[in-house]
Every structure is written in C-alpha cells, then in structure tokens.
Amino acid sequence: PALVGAWRRGRPWSRSLEPVALPEVDDAAAWRAGGVYAITGGTGELGLALAARLAPLGVRLALIGRTPLPPEDSWDTHLASAPDGDRTARVIRELRRLRTLGAEVITLTADITDPADTGRALSAVRERLGALHGVVHAAGVAGNGLVQTKTREQASAVLAPKVAGTLALAEALRAEPVELLVLYSSVAGAIGGLGESDYAAANAFLDAFAAAEDGRGRVAQRVVSVAWGPWRRDRWQTAAFADNPELLALMLRSRQTHGIGDDTGTAALARAIVAGPSHLYVLGRPLADLAAETAGPPASPATPVPSAARHPRPPLRTEYVAPRTEAERRVAEVWQDLLGIDAVGVHDPFFDLGGSSLVGLAVVARLSAASGVDLAAATLFERPTVAQLADLLDTDRPADAAPAPDVTDEAAARGERRRARGRRTPPRRRGRAT
Ligand SMILES: NC(=O)c1ccc[n+]([C@@H]2O[C@H](COP(=O)([O-])OP(=O)(O)OC[C@H]3O[C@@H](n4cnc5c(N)ncnc54)[C@H](OP(=O)(O)O)[C@@H]3O)[C@@H](O)[C@H]2O)c1
CATH class of the missing domain: 1.10.1200.10 (ACP-like)
Incomplete structure (x- = not known):
C-alpha cells in the first residue's frame, strides 16, 4: 500500500512497501561471538528475548533500563519474598538464565532520553566490558489515548525514548562509532494504532533515522530499523486492558495466534542485520490484516450486560x-x-x-x-x-x-x-x- 505521499518538483511521489526475501543466516554472521553489546530497554520483554538468543555466542551484554535492580547479593532474599508476578523477580531469574546460557551480563540504570546519562552509561559499558561493538535500542513506552484528548506532556513521554533517546545515543556514539546500531521500531509507524498517534510518530522517526545514517559510519557502520509487528511477548496490552478481561483475552488470543515468537523474531533480526535494507518490517501476518485490525475500534471492546x-x-x-x-x-x-x-x-x-x-x-x-x-x-x-x-x-x-x-x-x-x-x-x- 502507498503509505506516504509527497509533491516534489511538480511530480507526485508515493512510498510503497515491497516484500524482501532475505537469506537465512547464522547468528554469528550478524553478531560477534564474544562481542560487547548494549541493549537499551534490555530488561524489557524483547530485550530479554534477544539477550537469550545472543547468550550462547558468549557475548558480553549491558542491559540498560530506568528501573534499578536490587544489588546482586540480595537477589536470593528478593526471590524468596517476591509475590507472584513480581517483575523484578522475573528479571533476576532471566539474568541468571542468561549467565548459564553463556553470556556475561551487567545491568545499568540510565534514562536514555538524557544525553548525559546515556553518555555515562556507554562509558560504563566500555569500562566494565571492553570495546563496544553494537547497540540495540529497544527502549520504549506505550502510546495511550485518543489524539483529541492527548496532552503535549503525554505525547512527549511516548516520543522521548525513541526520538530524544536515539539522538542521545547518536551523540554518545559519534565520538567512537560502533559496528552496529539496531533500532526497535513498530509497524505502528506505518499503519498507526488506536490511541497511538505519538507512538506511531516515534517509530517513524526511528525508521527515518536509520535510512539517513545507515552506511555513513557517523554513529555506526550499519544502522537498521526493524519495525516489528506484534510479538507474542507483550506487557503493554496486558497493562492497558487489565480492567477489560474480555478485550484482553481477545488481544492475547490474537497475539498467541499471529504474534512473532522469540525464535522467529530473533532469527529474522539476524537476517535483517546481514542482508536487509536500512528499514524493514517484520510481521507475523500480512500487513493488510494488521491494518484492518488497527483501523477501527476492536469488534467487541465491551460485552453487553444482560x-x-x-x-x-x-x-x-x-x-x-x-x-x-x-x-x-x-x-x-x-x-x-x-x-x-x-x-x-x-x-x-x-x-x-x-x-x-x-x-x-x-x-x-x-x-x-x-x-x-x-x-x-x-x-x-x-x-x-x-x-x-x-x-x-x-x-x-x-x-x-x-x-x-x-x-x-x-x-x-x-x-x-x-x-x-x-x-x-x-x-x-x-x-x-x-
Ligand atoms: N512487544 C511487541 O509486540 C512490540 C511490537 C513492536 C515494537 N516493539 C518495540 O520493541 C521495544 C521493546 O518492547 P517490549 O515489548 O520489550 O516493551 P517493554 O517490556 O516495556 O520493554 C521496554 C523497556 O524500555 C525501557 N525504557 C523505557 N523508557 C526508557 C528510558 N527513557 N531509558 C531507558 N530505558 C527505558 C523500560 O525499562 P524501565 O521501565 O526500567 O525504564 C522497559 O523495560 C519497544 O521499543 C517497542 O516499541 C515491541
């Protein structure tokens, strides 16, 4: 479908999407065995999924997020008293699993939208793990709210990790460019989403940034923005629809049926890094189906009460x-x-x-x-x-x-x-x- 139109020098231009067939590749073609990688949003769902995929390569990983974890010597105590569903406990268990899979892992607390914090975080990675080979920018927050009622502050909070965050990373990397910068974008940048005008814009920025920087070597030699369709792993919809169990069940069913699984997603990422264009979509189902689901209010957002x-x-x-x-x-x-x-x-x-x-x-x-x-x-x-x-x-x-x-x-x-x-x-x- 034509997604963006422009009028330039008397001629209409439209951007359209083409399917690309990318060869299967070994993970080692995309990532250095023993390499040092920083993942922003690394303790989030997709960050952890990627970390688990990379761990067997013996990589050294820095997972960067805003929420501090308790000191390591108190992890056992935390696990012993954590209630069911405790996020910190889940992250601790995942970090331990990554280590048993072969990775060296550290976590860093930084707000990636703040250039000074970002600079400090990347310096800490280099100091503690050695020369940095790549950055995966997966930090993001969910868009939520109709555009008519959204405030500037709400929209800015959603734009920040992707726009200010990417610019802060770029500033920190310019002094010492890396081999690879991967931006985790979303198909929302192409087809929007209910209540997601800010989120769509934030992701469109990532896509444009990769197109402008890939191959120029100013921040990284390879810059690729991968716009994901929905994954099976997701925390945002679960939180957004917590008060609407029927709709939540509908969404979760759709994700379980059509969502991208960890193996498929991380394998597609390696193919995208090695052979893809600077910006591409990875979807679990045809774009037209996703667009149709996104176009209007969900079919049954509320169930009539007898x-x-x-x-x-x-x-x-x-x-x-x-x-x-x-x-x-x-x-x-x-x-x-x-x-x-x-x-x-x-x-x-x-x-x-x-x-x-x-x-x-x-x-x-x-x-x-x-x-x-x-x-x-x-x-x-x-x-x-x-x-x-x-x-x-x-x-x-x-x-x-x-x-x-x-x-x-x-x-x-x-x-x-x-x-x-x-x-x-x-x-x-x-x-x-x-
Ligand atoms: N899951 C999907 O289906 C899906 C689909 C398309 C695209 N994506 C994209 O994939 C990325 C990861 O999504 P996810 O599902 O893994 O979400 P997630 O579980 O919420 O992880 C996102 C992480 O980003 C971190 N973060 C947010 N703002 C930050 C900031 N200013 N500085 C540092 N860290 C920050 C959060 O950590 P703190 O709360 O500790 O800051 C959080 O752990 C997002 O960019 C999202 O747009 C996901």
Whole structure:
C-alpha cells in the first residue's frame, strides 16, 4: 500500500512497501561471538528475548533500563519474598538464565532520553566490558489515548525514548562509532494504532533515522530499523486492558495466534542485520490484516450486560433525570447495556458512571451503527452525557428547535452547544447520495 505521499518538483511521489526475501543466516554472521553489546530497554520483554538468543555466542551484554535492580547479593532474599508476578523477580531469574546460557551480563540504570546519562552509561559499558561493538535500542513506552484528548506532556513521554533517546545515543556514539546500531521500531509507524498517534510518530522517526545514517559510519557502520509487528511477548496490552478481561483475552488470543515468537523474531533480526535494507518490517501476518485490525475500534471492546446482571445507578453529583425524548432513550439504553447499570440519567457524566475510553469507543460505534450518523471516536469526551449525545443524534429536530435542557449549569451548557455547533461539521448520514 502507498503509505506516504509527497509533491516534489511538480511530480507526485508515493512510498510503497515491497516484500524482501532475505537469506537465512547464522547468528554469528550478524553478531560477534564474544562481542560487547548494549541493549537499551534490555530488561524489557524483547530485550530479554534477544539477550537469550545472543547468550550462547558468549557475548558480553549491558542491559540498560530506568528501573534499578536490587544489588546482586540480595537477589536470593528478593526471590524468596517476591509475590507472584513480581517483575523484578522475573528479571533476576532471566539474568541468571542468561549467565548459564553463556553470556556475561551487567545491568545499568540510565534514562536514555538524557544525553548525559546515556553518555555515562556507554562509558560504563566500555569500562566494565571492553570495546563496544553494537547497540540495540529497544527502549520504549506505550502510546495511550485518543489524539483529541492527548496532552503535549503525554505525547512527549511516548516520543522521548525513541526520538530524544536515539539522538542521545547518536551523540554518545559519534565520538567512537560502533559496528552496529539496531533500532526497535513498530509497524505502528506505518499503519498507526488506536490511541497511538505519538507512538506511531516515534517509530517513524526511528525508521527515518536509520535510512539517513545507515552506511555513513557517523554513529555506526550499519544502522537498521526493524519495525516489528506484534510479538507474542507483550506487557503493554496486558497493562492497558487489565480492567477489560474480555478485550484482553481477545488481544492475547490474537497475539498467541499471529504474534512473532522469540525464535522467529530473533532469527529474522539476524537476517535483517546481514542482508536487509536500512528499514524493514517484520510481521507475523500480512500487513493488510494488521491494518484492518488497527483501523477501527476492536469488534467487541465491551460485552453487553444482560438486564438481570446490571447494577443500580451509583450515587452521583447529578440528580437522576429519566430520558425525555426518543433519542435520549436510545442513547441511555446503549449506555445501560454496555456499562451494566440499570438506569442511566440524561445528565449523568459517562466517566463518573465508571465508563472507560474503550467502553466509550464501543458506545460511539454502537450509536453510529444504529443511527447511521458518523460520530468521531472522541465524541464522548466532548459530550459526556446522554442529553448531549442525543442532541447530536437528533438530526430530525429542526435546526431552530430548542434542544433538550442540559446539564446542571444551563448557561454553560448553552455556551457549549453554541461552540459545538460552530465547530462541528454536520454529522454525516451514511448511505445517502449527496
Ligand atoms: N512487544 C511487541 O509486540 C512490540 C511490537 C513492536 C515494537 N516493539 C518495540 O520493541 C521495544 C521493546 O518492547 P517490549 O515489548 O520489550 O516493551 P517493554 O517490556 O516495556 O520493554 C521496554 C523497556 O524500555 C525501557 N525504557 C523505557 N523508557 C526508557 C528510558 N527513557 N531509558 C531507558 N530505558 C527505558 C523500560 O525499562 P524501565 O521501565 O526500567 O525504564 C522497559 O523495560 C519497544 O521499543 C517497542 O516499541 C515491541
């Protein structure tokens, strides 16, 4: 598919993707036996998977992350008292396993977005392990939140490890370039992702950086950005969907079926390093399938709650007001269905009722489908009550008819409606010829 378009000197350009067939290679063709490698985000899931692959080559590894580990002489005590699922305990066990597999491993605490910290970390690697041969930049944080509601700070936090982090690494490497710099990117850079505008941009930066630097020898002789599709290993979705077990199960099933496994992923990485272009995608399933899954809200982000299993309306700052119009009744029913509440008042704020942004997307998708009116994904953030949403859907109401009275502060509500009318393009009815 054409992903990026540009107009240059009177001609249209588009970037497209081509499949590449890369020969199988031995790991030793991509990585030096006994070589020194630093992995940023090295104690994260994919960092540990790569470390395990490299360990039998007798490599010396520095795993760099922000979270400090307890001193080694207290590891046994930590393991003895760690609760189930403790992250530190898991990392300690993995580090021990790496050593038994043949690697020399140290961990370093550094914030890779800080140039001074990064410089110090790479100097420490050279001091403790010897001449540095390569860096794998796998540090990253998850994007999360609709672009309409994202703050500059939130987006900056997601951009930082990939943009500022890569620039900090480049600055530290310029004085003493290495053989290899691998950037862990994501297919989100090409196809986006729900709530991942910042994450997509951050990864697109990595891809462009590799294209600009590969083969120039300024930071490394070989610079390659590998944009991964979803792996089976993942902590981000598990954390993001912790409060939505049905959706989490759906996501985990998809990852188990289509996700990249450790052996496949790390073998593909070696092939990419030896014979790939400066930027490539490694996917567990066709790009078009991934793009289709990413294009809209997941098919069933919330499961309707049967009437008998619903809860009473919780105490709220608003008085209960029953739906007064057909449109309000329809909207309230969808909320009741998806929030599992037996009676939703027309002025009850969605998020005070326990609604999450994912359930909000399901509400919007349901109302769009039922009414034929295209609603933007962020509609609920702008119109968080049944009355406000119904006002938008009630397209049969004459333009000069008074909308249903709204929220507790009527003057503020009128102002909001005026602003919204000025702002909003009229909702589009689907399926009508224009
Ligand atoms: N897993 C997938 O399916 C997948 C798919 C496509 C791309 N990727 C990419 O692969 C990379 C690794 O992902 P993962 O699944 O292994 O995630 P992960 O388990 O969360 O590991 C990422 C690691 O990055 C570290 N980190 C974040 N910010 C940092 C900073 N400023 N300085 C130093 N370390 C920092 C984190 O450690 P601390 O919390 O200790 O800082 C964390 O351990 C990411 O860049 C991600 O975008 C993953």
